[in-house]
Amino acid sequence: MDDLRPWRWLIGVIDYGGLQAAADHFHRTPSTLSHAIKQLESQIGLSLVTYHGRRLVLTEIGQLLSCRMRPVLRDLDGAQALATQLAQGVEPVLCVAIDQIIPLALIADVFSIVAESYPQTRIELFETILGGGPAMMLEGTVGLYLGTQMVTGMPALALDRLRLVPCAARTHPLVTHAGAEVGQVTEADLRRYRQIVIRDSAPSRLANGSWLSAEQRFTVDHLHTAIDLIESGLGFAWLPETLLSSHPDLSILQMADTVADEADIHLVFDAGFASGLAGACLIGEIRARFDSRAKV
Amino acid sequence: MDDLRPWRWLIGVIDYGGLQAAADHFHRTPSTLSHAIKQLESQIGLSLVTYHGRRLVLTEIGQLLSCRMRPVLRDLDGAQALATQLAQGVEPVLCVAIDQIIPLALIADVFSIVAESYPQTRIELFETILGGGPAMMLEGTVGLYLGTQMVTGMPALALDRLRLVPCAARTHPLVTHAGAEVGQVTEADLRRYRQIVIRDSAPSRLANGSWLSAEQRFTVDHLHTAIDLIESGLGFAWLPETLLSSHPDLSILQMADTVADEADIHLVFDAGFASGLAGACLIGEIRARFDSRAKV
DNA sequence: CACCTCATTTCGATATATTCGAAGTATTTT
DNA sequence: AAAATACTTCGAATATATCGAAATGAGGTG
Numbered sequence: 257m258d259d260l261r262p263w264r265w266l267i268g269v270i271d272y273g274g275l276q277a278a279a280d281h282f283h284r285t286p287s288t289l290s291h292a293i294k295q296l297e298s299q300i301g302l303s304l305v306t307y308h309g310r311r312l313v314l315t316e317i318g319q320l321l322s323c324r325m326r327p328v329l330r331d332l333d334g335a336q337a338l339a340t341q342l343a344q345g346v347e348p349v350l351c352v353a354i355d356q357i358i359p360l361a362l363i364a365d366v367f368s369i370v371a372e373s374y375p376q377t378r379i380e381l382f383e384t385i386l387g388g389g390p391a392m393m394l395e396g397t398v399g400l401y402l403g404t405q406m407v408t409g410m411p412a413l414a415l416d417r418l419r420l421v422p423c424a425a426r427t428h429p430l431v432t433h434a435g436a437e438v439g440q441v442t443e444a445d446l447r448r449y450r451q452i453v454i455r456d457s458a459p460s461r462l463a464n465g466s467w468l469s470a471e472q473r474f475t476v477d478h479l480h481t482a483i484d485l486i487e488s489g490l491g492f493a494w495l496p497e498t499l500l501s502s503h504p505d506l507s508i509l510q511m512a513d514t515v516a517d518e519a520d521i522h523l524v525f526d527a528g529f530a531s532g533l534a535g536a537c538l539i540g541e542i543r544a545r546f547d548s549r550a551k552v
Numbered sequence: 553m554d555d556l557r558p559w560r561w562l563i564g565v566i567d568y569g570g571l572q573a574a575a576d577h578f579h580r581t582p583s584t585l586s587h588a589i590k591q592l593e594s595q596i597g598l599s600l601v602t603y604h605g606r607r608l609v610l611t612e613i614g615q616l617l618s619c620r621m622r623p624v625l626r627d628l629d630g631a632q633a634l635a636t637q638l639a640q641g642v643e644p645v646l647c648v649a650i651d652q653i654i655p656l657a658l659i660a661d662v663f664s665i666v667a668e669s670y671p672q673t674r675i676e677l678f679e680t681i682l683g684g685g686p687a688m689m690l691e692g693t694v695g696l697y698l699g700t701q702m703v704t705g706m707p708a709l710a711l712d713r714l715r716l717v718p719c720a721a722r723t724h725p726l727v728t729h730a731g732a733e734v735g736q737v738t739e740a741d742l743r744r745y746r747q748i749v750i751r752d753s754a755p756s757r758l759a760n761g762s763w764l765s766a767e768q769r770f771t772v773d774h775l776h777t778a779i780d781l782i783e784s785g786l787g788f789a790w791l792p793e794t795l796l797s798s799h800p801d802l803s804i805l806q807m808a809d810t811v812a813d814e815a816d817i818h819l820v821f822d823a824g825f826a827s828g829l830a831g832a833c834l835i836g837e838i839r840a841r842f843d844s845r846a847k848v
Numbered sequence: 849c850a851c852c853t854c855a856t857t858t859c860g861a862t863a864t865a866t867t868c869g870a871a872g873t874a875t876t877t878t
Numbered sequence: 879a880a881a882a883t884a885c886t887t888c889g890a891a892t893a894t895a896t897c898g899a900a901a902t903g904a905g906g907t908g
Contacts, residue, residue, distance in 0.1 A: 258628070260554040275885060288867050290886060300632075301639040310875045310884045317638055324631045331627060332554070335620045336596075342613055343597040571856060584896055586857060606855055606904045 260332065262296040263325045265289045266304060269312060270322065334376075341376045347532040353382040353389035355403030356454065356479035357418065358521060359498050363402070366541040374534040383478075388457025390524075399529030402542065404519035412522040415546040420517035422446065422509040423500060424492035431507045441509045450474055450491035452482045521546070556628065558592040559621045561585045562600060566610055566618065637672045643828040649678040649685035651699030652750065652775035653714070654817060655794050659698070662837040670830040679774075684753025686820075695825030698838065700815035708818040711842040716813035718742065718805040719796060720788035727803045737805045746770055746787030748778045817842070 268278035268289075275286040282289070297304050304318035314322060342348065350370070354360070367379060382389070382398060390407040392398045406412050422441075424430050430441055430449055450472040457477075474491055476482050486493055487505045494517055500506055523542060529535040564574040564585075571582040578585070593600050600614035610618060638644065646666070650656070663675060678688060686703040688694045702708050718737075720726050726737055726745055746768040753773075770787055772778050782789055783801045790813055796802055819838060825831040 257632075258556040258560055260556060260628070264554055276883095285868055286885070287869075287887080291867080294886085300635045302635065307874085307885085312885070320644055321631070321635055321638070324634055328624065328627050328631055331624050332556070335617070335624055336553075338620055339596045339598065339617055342617070348616055572854095581897055582856065583858080583898080587895085590857085603856090603904080608856075 257299070260325075260329060262292040263322070264329055266293050266296065266318075267322050267326065267329070269293070269305075270314060275312060338376045341374065345531070345533045346374050347377055347534050349378045349380060350400075350529075350532075350534055350538060351380040351382070351398040352400040352402070352538070353384045353392045353398040354401075355389050355405070356383050356385055357404060357420075357496055357519075358402055359496055361502070362498070363542055363545050366538065366545060369541050370534055370538045373537055377534040385454050385457040385477075385479075391458040393524060393526070399535065400523070400525040400538065402521065402523055404521060406522060407524045410524050410526065412524045413543075414520045415523055415543065416521045418519050418521050419497040420494040420519065421497050421500070422492055422494050422511065423486070423506045424449075424509060425487050425489040425505055426507045427489050428486075428492065428507075430492055430509050440512045442512045446492065446509075452476065452485050452491045452493040454479055454482055553595070556621075556625060558588040559618070560625055562589050562592065562614075563618050563622065563625070565589070565601075565608060571608060634672045637670065641827070641829045642670050643673055643830050645674045645676060646696075646825075646828075646830055646834060647676040647678070647694040648696040648698070648834070649680045649688045649694040650697075651685050651701070652679050652681055653700060653716075653792060653815075654698055655792055657798070658794070659838055659841055662834065662841060665837050666830055666834050669833055673830040681750050681753040681773075681775075687754040689820060689822070695831065696819070696821040696834065698817065698819055700817060702818060703820045706820050706822065708820045709839075710816040711819055711839065712817045714815045714817050715793040716790040716815060717793050717796070718788055718790050718807065719782070719802045720745075720805060721783050721785040721801055722803045723785050724788060724803075726788055726805050736808045738808045742788065742805075748772065748781050748787045748789040750775055750778050 265278060265282060265284075268281055269275055272278045272281055275289055279286045279289050293305060300321075302317050302321075303315055304321065305312050306315050306318075307313070338348070354363075367381075370377070371379065380398075382392060384392065384401075384403065386405065389398070389401040389403045390405050393401045393407045393410065401407060404418060426432075428449075430445060451474070453473050453475045455475045455477050472491070474485065476485065482493055483495075483499075483503060483506075485491065486495075487503070492509065495506070497508075500508060523539070525535070525539055530539055561574060561578060561580075564577060565571055568574045568577055571585055575582045575585050589601060596617075598613050598617075599611055600617065601608050602611050602614075603609070634644070650659075663677075666673070667675065676694075678685070678694060680688065680697075680699065682701065685694070685697040685699045686701050689697045689703045689706065697703060700714060722728075724745075726741060747770070749769050749771045751771045751773050768787070770781065772781065778789055779791075779795075779799060779802075781787065782791075783799065788805065791802070793804075796804060819835070821831070821835060826835055
């Protein structure tokens with residue numbers, strides 16, 4: 257009663273256009289399929305197929321029921337695919353934290369590749385700030401972290417260096433006034449203007465670090481909010497140099513003493529994450545992305 | 553591979569709280585279920601159950617997969633219910649036409665009763681006007697018609713009489729002026745005001761009939777549109793007397809010569825409609841509704 | 849700590865169902 | 879009219895599903 261093979265075969269006979277063709281596909285003989293279909297008909301007490309010449313076609317009821325059964329079969333196939341994937345060591349869900357300071361463009365296609373190879377794996381991406389990612393690693397919410405920080409007690413892999421440059425809107429006084437033509441903005445100049453800071457996403461930690469030298473601060477939760485504010489001329493901020501190319505309204509502040517913050521991009525993951533197939537694929541693809549960048 | 557019984561049994565073991573209990577429910581022995589579950593595990597290469605003390609519980613993967621399988625089983629049950637219903641002669645769809653002039657309140661609960669008894673049957677209700685319903689009967693779009701008209705060549709069952717009375721908004725001149733206190737509205741009075749008419753929903757037919765004595769006409773497509781217009785004082789119309797109770801803003805025009813259009817409510821259905829279980833139920837319920845009204 | 853009980857598993861026998869190949873039937877093509 | 883095609887029926891070999899009985903193992907009990 258719960259065996260769906262007769263339905264699958266019935267639908268196969270229709271789709272492949274004949275008992276013989278379907279039998280080939282299912283590696284059975286035509287008599288097997290014919291018998292199963294007859295049995296199905298007698299079980300439900302309805303005739304599902306009939307002759308159109310010497311060709312087997314669905315009756316009206318057969319059409320109705322096969323249409324109703326198709327989604328059931330599709331859904332079952334999906335569930336079976338999930339089981340197969342799980343059996344091969346593919347994780348059902350991949351939780352990763354990526355600091356917002358990492359330009360997602362660097363690794364955007366990585367996710368498409370993983371999603372294509374492991375369609376049954378759901379990806380949960382947390383866009384963290386500063387200590388937020390490491391905190392999620394420590395509490396086990398995520399199994400992989402990509403950002404500039406280190407995670408205490410976990411080995412980190414340095415992939416690349418990220419240059420953080422001070423920047424502001426083209427219309428901002430730091431660009432238009434303070435020695436714009438000769439690149440003579442000083443740290444003292446910076447202190448006179450409002451700095452946009454992104455709030456640490458770690459549960460309980462006060463903001464700290466080197467970029468707190470400005471007197472006036474404006475703290476937001478998301479990088480994109482910060483960029484919007486900068487573009488509207490509200491203040492300046494230290495942003496990854498690579499981000500500038502996609503935001504033409506932003507201008508690098510030409511510092512007098514060529515100060516640029518540099519930070520390592522660290523990849524941190526736990527053993528469990530690396531042992532799953534999808535996780536290993538994700539790690540491999542991320543590394544490949546940065547290896548190839550190093551070469552170019 | 554497509555046999556869902558092992559899944560159903562696995563889920564049953566969890567739901568009923570034990571192998572023995574589930575075995576009773578499925579009319580199998582515990583060993584059968586145990587064997588099937590073991591086989592399922594070895595087929596997909598994953599362990600689905602484990603011990604918690606001497607109680608059988610799902611592993612993490614077992615939980616994931618059984619959650620994924622539950623909707624598949626539910627959907628399959630739905631499809632099988634449809635097959636069972638069809639086998640018993642229940643139609644998958646019931647197409648009926650009811651003239652908008654018939655107050656739906658008279659038979660509203662009929663549809664709930666049919667829908668409850670035959671949940672797999674979809675009901676397609678066409679709200680027709682005048683010749684529209686009979687036309688759909690003749691072209692076979694619907695198998696049942698409820699309205700005041702006859703359908704040529706088909707036996708009609710008279711259920712009740714429908715009194716059509718002229719009515720208008722309480723603020724309409726026909727109510728406030730033309731002999732309001734003694735009920736002395738004449739047909740000549742009617743001709744002087746705008747009548748709201750509902751357009752025949754038959755594909756190609758000019759409006760006709762007795763209610764075309766008014767000079768000014770306003771033709772609309774839906775009864776509810778007509779009522780809205782009448783309530784806003786735009787004109788008068790002939791409406792079923794029973795409809796008035798649910799529209800307190802409407803007032804019956806007290807005619808001088810107590811003219812009231814009366815029409816029979818006819819029930820027409822074809823043999824195919826009556827031979828289906830849901831169709832027969834619908835017919836029976838409609839008749840019961842009018843029989844009981846006659847007694848009261 | 850030994851014993852008993854309960855729930856599940858394993859095992860072997862039996863009944864049932866599936867599958868195939870061969871022969872049969874109907875329909876279209878040549 | 880004969881041949882080819884497409885499906886069905888039939889009987890036998892094979893595979894599987896199911897059961898009951900015995901074994902296992904964990905928890906509670908004296």
